[in-house]
Amino acid sequence: MEITLDKHSANQASIKIKLIEADYQPKVDAKLKDYAKKAVIRGFRPGKAPISMVKNMYGISLLVDEINAILGESLNTYLKEQTFKILGEPLPVEKGDDSIDWKTQKEFEFEYKIGFVDTIGLTLDNSIKGTKYTILVDDKLVNETLDNLKSQYGENSNPETSEVGDFIYGDLASKEGEFTKTLSLDTSKISKKLAGKFTGIAKEAVVEFDSKEVKKEEWSTAFGLSEDEISNVAGALTFTVQNINRTTDATLDQDFFDKIFGPDQVKSEEEFINKVKETLQGSYTRESKVFTEEELKKVLVEKASIALPDDFLKEWLLRANEGKVSEADVENEYPIYAKQLTWSLISNQIAKDNGVQAEHEDVIEKTKEMIREQFASSGLGAQLEASMDVFVDNYLKGNDGQNYMNMLTSVQNDKVLALVQEKIDLEEKKISIDEFKELLEK
Structure with missing residues (x-):
């Protein structure tokens, strides 16, 4: 067997695999003998049909299966030995239907296209500048929220x-x-x-x-x-x-307070206003975190300067989803896919370089937080906590286990971004709601 790599560019290449008869024939012969022992062919007792007849009936299909198995195993082993990171899956270079004569041909050559990126080098230090945003809830927003609530429940x-x-x-x-x-x-x-x-x-x-x-x-x-x-x-x-x-407008009385926050959670106008402010601040603190992290991702993506094999990835996406998407669909959705892929490569590299690992316990806790947020206004409280393990288990098993993998990735991202904020030169910046809206519009 001979495997050769031909790099066409900084991120795309072709791999050729040449097979000679010695690479596959012994395994094909062994399988033919095994078939012959079990084959039930009309006119012969079970397992007594001539090997030549079994070969005529099953030889080509066994040959094709064995060569495909050798190709898959050899290609995977070869790619694992490389220093670059493979993206997507190798794409067979398509040839005409009559390019292979399975009956007489003894030597075979197969070609695959691959897309890759070289090792990602990104050192987390003070040379990387970032901003940690904190959105402050002011009296203006509190008053606007109070007015909206009074109108909504009026x-x-x-x-x-x-x-x-x-x-x-x-x-x-x-x-x-x-x-x-x-x-x-x-x-x-x-x-x-x-x-x-x-x-x-x-x-x-x-x-x-x-x-x-x-x-x-x-x-x-x-x-x-x-x-x-x-x-x-x-x-x-x-x-x-x-x-x-x-x-x-609704009157700021106990009945109104109970409608908003539940029975007896607040018992005076002052407590109500403070609770509104606290709730708003909690919400905007989460938004601050999300916004900060998205901005940091942009900084790291720019710093890492990863060149994706765009043409290869578009072809791979089209083939992998054949019949489900069109070329226009791939073209339209590709920028989002490329952005997510680039960040995934960076996050995985940072995790690998710094020993960051998402643990099962982390996944459980993050799932609990997500469920609590979803049911925050339901008033279930103690009932929710009593059944939390069931909610978590059902969610993580959903979507054929993909929910668990998505949550695992999310936990790793959280840990990576927390590490990034410890390592780089991070400026803390407090901003108003209006300033935050202006940043979102840019």
Whole structure:
């Protein structure tokens, strides 16, 4: 047997495997003898058919099976001995159907395409700069949240005459064009001047105004129109009122507190506000962590500078999912796949270099945390904890065990990113909610 590697580029190569008769024939002959002992062929007693007849009947299929087995084992062994990291799976170079004469041919040559990356070199030290973000919950966000909660749990009514802040349900129509849509207008989100036209009106009233009186963002925030609909709204408009909807804010009393946090969890307005702030801060602390980690991944990906064999991987993805995806699907989804693959390579290398390992106990604890978060607002509390082991076991066994592997990978990533933050030059930065939103938009 002869195996040769031909590198076409920094991350793609072909492997050729040449087989001679001595590589496969002894095993084929042994299997033929074994078949002959068991074969039941008409006209002969079991196991007494001539070996030549057994060979004519089963020889080619046994030859093909044996050569495929040799190829698979030899290729895997050869690749394990290499210093580079194989990506995807080797792809057989396809030849014509008549390229092999299985009856007479004694020597065979097979070729495979491979994609790979060389050893990833990434030293975690102060030369790598990163930022750890902490999102601070301010009074503005707390007040906005309180207002939303009071509105959400408030009392709804349909008054005869409208006031500022009401939702006006009706038909918006263009006077000269064909545009028309039934919608609910949030009068708290339009200008005071325009809101004045919708104040003090009753059902069946017709409000006339011009599209120029509406700010661009108000078409979506107040009128709820899509981009396509906004482009069709122009000139003189009418709004015919069908109904008026008003929400009276809920009162900050014990009944309200219980609805939000459960019975007797808070017993005063001060406790309620503090609990809201605490809940918000917990939520944004998790968001801070996720955002920090995603930004650190970008830094490490750039630092590692890994060149993926893009053309090979696209071909491999198409073949591996034959019939399920098109070339266009692969092309569209590839950037996301490449990003995930690059980070996986870096994470695995850091884990290997630093002895980071995800343990079974870590997987169990992380799964428990995930389940607690999912049921945080369910009010199950003690019931959930009493049945936690069952929830965890069912989840980790789900999806044919893939949930367990995904959680194992997630635990390793957590440990790797924690190590990264210990090793690199990490600047801690406190930001407001508005600053956080600006960062997300970049």
